[in-house]
Amino acid sequence: MSEGLPPSSGSSPTLEDVARAAGVSRATVSRVINGIRNVDPAIQEAVRQAIAATGYVPNQAARSLVTRRTGSIALVVSGAGGETGEDPFPGQVFADPFFGRVAGGIVGFLRPRGVHPILMFAETDETRAQVLTYLRQGNADGAVLVSTNADDPLPRMLVDAGLPAVLFARPPEPLPISYVDVQHRAGAKLAADHLVARGCRRIATISGPLAVPASQDRLAGFRDAMAVHGHPYIPCVEGRFTYPSGEAAMERLLAEQPDLDGVFVANDVMAQAALMVLRHHDRRVPEDIAVVGFDDSSAALACRPPLTTIRHPVEDMAAEMARLLLAHIEEPDRQPTSVIFEPSLVVRESA
């Protein structure tokens, strides 16, 4: 009866306490905890009981100090490159359900493995430096990076610092770093095939900013596929993936080619804007003009009519990012890898 309680030295029990309670050495307890063989089953059992009796929980800091692993990774959302205005609430990025899907995919993969993501933002030089310092201090073993704009210097900084990292999309400049991405060209082809199949003949497109690789690929893929269908030239207006730029682009397209009967818009937000412009012009969708978006974001469902769009397997991609990162952490000399996912067509009412 004198046992059962921890030494109640005020603080929580240590390996030493457990060892004493089990009548073995610290090393043996450590072996049991870390699942190393070569421990007599009877002793294993005794140790386990001692652990339960003392309520022992390993101290992660002490462990990290010697293993040089923390068991957590940084989930970095790298925003606008500008140094403009200090926004105390970077909620806009988080409010995007796309981010939620990424976070969900990452957590889904990491959690069963006992690792947890640390949420970080980086939109200024200062915050980028903070991310780097944070990683170098050993607060996290590596980073998963979701950039929202093309000229983000963080990927390069991570590479230069030799820190394990995985990107969400192919970086604009070639970099020895792993990333996951989606087959933008194949997705654009799905959109092209669908528009042609439903009988559209006078088709145009609204692209994303052409500095972004994804935008280039979607445009090129769409044009290539349309060429195969016998449409050698597809008019294009460049947008910036934003709602206002989508409005402007649709207005311009309509002015230049009033008899349009199909549009492929490079993301859902701009497609939503395009839909609104079409409504103002009293064009019926999809009867007069069919619209296909890209991303299958929540905007696609908020549209009237609901948007036919190209879906990324975002959760799977995020999980793969996490998988790649753990692999790189495990094996630092591992070569960078890219994993490219197939998109799919989601048919709703707009096309």
Place this chain on the structure above:
Amino acid sequence: MSEGLPPSSGSSPTLEDVARAAGVSRATVSRVINGIRNVDPAIQEAVRQAIAATGYVPNQAARSLVTRRTGSIALVVSGAGGETGEDPFPGQVFADPFFGRVAGGIVGFLRPRGVHPILMFAETDETRAQVLTYLRQGNADGAVLVSTNADDPLPRMLVDAGLPAVLFARPPEPLPISYVDVQHRAGAKLAADHLVARGCRRIATISGPLAVPASQDRLAGFRDAMAVHGHPYIPCVEGRFTYPSGEAAMERLLAEQPDLDGVFVANDVMAQAALMVLRHHDRRVPEDIAVVGFDDSSAALACRPPLTTIRHPVEDMAAEMARLLLAHIEEPDRQPTSVIFEPSLVVRESA
């Protein structure tokens, strides 16, 4: 020229290396880094140069080992209480923009202080245990908890374990724990005043699950305010904060009282459902019947017509949660505090 490079012993420089480079002791370098006075300015300068020269970055694990602080906190999203189905991608919670606003508010407060949130989920007994173990291992100094359902055992578990924690809403059972919340009654009063002011006379309400304190408060606040306006009895149907329950409730309300001209719905999701039901019954909103929601979630904007609703200052509330948590970590014996925020009315088209 023989200096400038770190000892290049393969690994990163330690305090010892810096001390050697500066010709002082480890303790002195530590003093400079941690900003303790009693260090000769000339030596301070020498140490700073040595730090820059060696590229020294403190090792957080070593620091945590002795200070017993990690400089990070857990951001726990505690979901459904049920043990049902293992969802590998808990993306639904994240996909809710409400969560994004919370995360944004927290990060906005923490980042300038150099602390970062670790994202965690807890919807099963197993994952709840994981959260507790994680905190006990000293991976994080405390937790900020956002529960999505009333009978979440995690708050009590945290209290029992003596871990610093702050909740997003008042717990259903009284618990010695700090929380932030919104004045639900005042919000409901805003809705009542608005409906009465726009001339509604036959008013009903759809409440949330009455096991949830917030639901009770919204209902009571609405009824009290209506009583002041001379409406002693307000019919109520209890919903469960979900879309289907909102549909059912609206149908029932309409069946019981066909001449309704105003409804207060206890959250936006159910209000959205109500709006859809009203459309099917060919009631015009707001001409025939006015609808006010609660939360100002993204659902409010996705509605046709856009929803008039009650807005929480979610970002401010989240920031306050973080502030409270840091205070509790700093001062473990601090008494629990509650901070209650004022909601506001957002007038759109539905009322």
Place this chain on the structure above:
DNA sequence: CTCAGCACAGAGAGCGCTCTCTTGTCTTCT
């Protein structure tokens, strides 16, 4: 002239863990 009193710097003891090295014991083969 002596001795508090102070400002500053160094020595060194841990924090709790992992992991190599060593020792001890029991098989097994020649």
Place this chain on the structure above:
DNA sequence: AGAAGACAAGAGAGCGCTCTCTGTGCTGAG
């Protein structure tokens, strides 16, 4: 029967940092 091996458990050296304690050289009061 003795040597070699296989295996189990302990001893102890750190990991990199913080922080108390100790030591040293001043200044100024008695």
